[in-house]
Amino acid sequence: MTTILDTPATPSPQKAALRAQALARRDALEIDDRLEWDPEIAARVLALPVWKDAAGPVSAYWPMRSEADPRPILEELHRRGLPLGLPAIVARRMIFRRWAPYEPIVPGGFGTLVPAPEQPEVSPRILIVPLAAFDRRGYRIGYGKGYYDRALSELGPTISIGIAYAAQEIDAVPQEPHDRPLDWIVTERETIRCG
Template identity: 80%
Template sequence: MMDVSASDDLARRKAALREAALAHRDALEIDDRLIWDEAIAGRVLALPVFDDAQGSVSAYWPMRSEADPRPILEALHERGVRLCLPAIIDKRMLFRRWAPYEPIVPGGFGTLVPDPAQPQVAPAILIVPLAAFDRRGYRIGYGKGHFDAKLTELGPVISMGIAYAAQEIAAVPDEPHDRRLDWIVTEREIIRCG
């Protein structure tokens, strides 16, 4: 069991890493990011996990300078894959059905989410955002722990982070509740973590 002072120190380290990682990502040139988003999409769509995807695939609506999963979602939709996007309701993450060009609405914290009238679904594959990552598959997100909690709740699902290669760090400080991703895909490579 981790003592309180060690836990507080780890939380401070993660917060400092998050702040630096987000500033670093925000400083990347938008023209480069647009090119890299296409390269990431190509790599993700070539993964065999999507060849006969059973169940829904979840991604996220990008905000700030996040890697943009929309080209991936559009291509998967054209392949007939069911899609969904996350929403936070009463401090819990859930997923609602969504397809390209369907309405999205403000969801809090600067996010956009499917219309609340859309049905909830349980995804089989999750594409998640990140601020920083390491080669073990650990990530730093925005610090609320929603994706880690949902990955634990969903059980055996495929989890994939998409990011720019510049977001890699040597080691993300991990805690027992942190969930390691199965894959991380950047514009340069596919990293199999799990």
């Protein structure tokens, strides 16, 4: 039996318009500001209470275009001894492969960089996710394929942390049945506990 999570998400025209607006705002941010804000976002993420008893694995993403950069977070978590992973799309499904700072990454489609295919899969317990837009309830607009929503459903109990710039906030993300809210959203200005 096929469920809504087994099939690729059908892009919502309303979400597409909100995504385009939020990405335009993000792309318009000065690079010098973003370079200043990324360490502030990292410090806020690393101050979350989720790390107190965390054993990992933790997955984030390799930044592309003007996304908030999670690499300083990953470097610190690696220093603390937590196992890490990065996502990869395989057969239209998001998986997570083991990765550590300075290990090789390869092109993974959609403009992403991912761990080499020979790296073993991991099942993250904490997931740091990118987003195009977000609201204070924890709902996000991604890039329209639904990969993270499906992954969050498949992974089971997982703490999800979205990182973004404050300019990406919108009043309300239109909800669809497959949407999975995030537990936390962190920007350069604040930490939002969702739900």
